[in-house]
Amino acid sequence: MRVRIVAIPVLDQEQALKFYTEKLGFVKKFDIPLGGGARWLTVVAQEEQDGPEVSLEPAPNHFEPAKVFQKSLFDAGIPYTQFNVNNTQEEYDRLVQLGVEFSMKPTEMGTVKVAVFNDTCGNNIQIIEIL
Amino acid sequence: MNPKMTFYEKEVHRIKDICYSNQAQIKAIIQIRKYIDNNFDANLNLDLLSRECLISKYHLLRLFKKYYGQTPKQYLIDKRIAKSKEFLKAGMTATQTCLTVGFESPSSFSSLFKCKVGMTPSEFQKSNF
Numbered sequence: 126m127r128v129r130i131v132a133i134p135v136l137d138q139e140q141a142l143k144f145y146t147e148k149l150g151f152v153k154k155f156d157i158p159l160g161g162g163a164r165w166l167t168v169v170a171q172e173e174q175d176g177p178e179v180s181l182e183p184a185p186n187h188f189e190p191a192k193v194f195q196k197s198l199f200d201a202g203i204p205y206t207q208f209n210v211n212n213t214q215e216e217y218d219r220l221v222q223l224g225v226e227f228s229m230k231p232t233e234m235g236t237v238k239v240a241v242f243n244d245t246c247g248n249n250i251q252i253i254e255i256l
Numbered sequence: 257m258n259p260k261m262t263f264y265e266k267e268v269h270r271i272k273d274i275c276y277s278n279q280a281q282i283k284a285i286i287q288i289r290k291y292i293d294n295n296f297d298a299n300l301n302l303d304l305l306s307r308e309c310l311i312s313k314y315h316l317l318r319l320f321k322k323y324y325g326q327t328p329k330q331y332l333i334d335k336r337i338a339k340s341k342e343f344l345k346a347g348m349t350a351t352q353t354c355l356t357v358g359f360e361s362p363s364s365f366s367s368l369f370k371c372k373v374g375m376t377p378s379e380f381q382k383s384n385f
Binding site for chain 1: 269272286
């Protein structure tokens with residue numbers, strides 16, 4: 126068994142694709158129509174295109190409990206998942222310039238530095254730098 | 257504490273206070289990780305690292321595992337494997353890569369690489385062309 130996919134529930138796949146590629150800098154890998162407007166849509170890190178894929182899945186629009194779970198996490202400020210960065214402060218500054226909203230500014234916690242932003246598709250996402 | 261903080265941010269600060277209050281210890285361990293990052297190709301061992309941060313080797317071992325979740329040796333191996341992938345992708349031979357990242361035996365390197373990556377260095381190199 127291998128880990129190839131990290132699934133993130135999104136409220137709007139097209140908006141998510143734009144955010145994850147244009148703001149975060151990911152690259153689209155697969156985009157397969159699944160009927161009813163839904164797509165199997167994955168993105169990968171620019172510098173690791175053979176690495177794990179992030180699946181932007183439309184679960185909240187098709188399964189009410191998924192929407193409730195996502196909203197509960199969001200309201201509590203809890204990140205749905207996290208991405209590693211080389212420098213949290215630099216990435217925070219870059220994303221703020223692009224209009225991304227953060228619910229938690231860069232904060233050191235032991236041997237990591239984290240920050241949390243809104244992906245505009247229903248999730249908080251944490252960026253993490255290993256110090 | 258800022259009342260506008262989210263539940264999550266409050267939790268981050270609570271955990272920080274409980275688990276990460278010893279700043280001097282954390283600073284020393286971060287320094288060790290950076291030392292390994294910058295010298296991954298050298299013949300590193302616990303004695304050398306403990307001299308580097310002036311902490312006894314057993315204490316260093318405990319602290320590194322406590323703060324990074326793995327021993328310095330495990331961390332060093334992961335670092336060398338990650339660097340190996342970079343060098344192999346850049347076209348370096350398996351033997352050259354083995355020696356460049358600080359491993360001594362090409363056959364042990366090949367077995368370790370296969371164990372960690374799922375394919376031998378040469379298979380990995382072919383898969384990237």
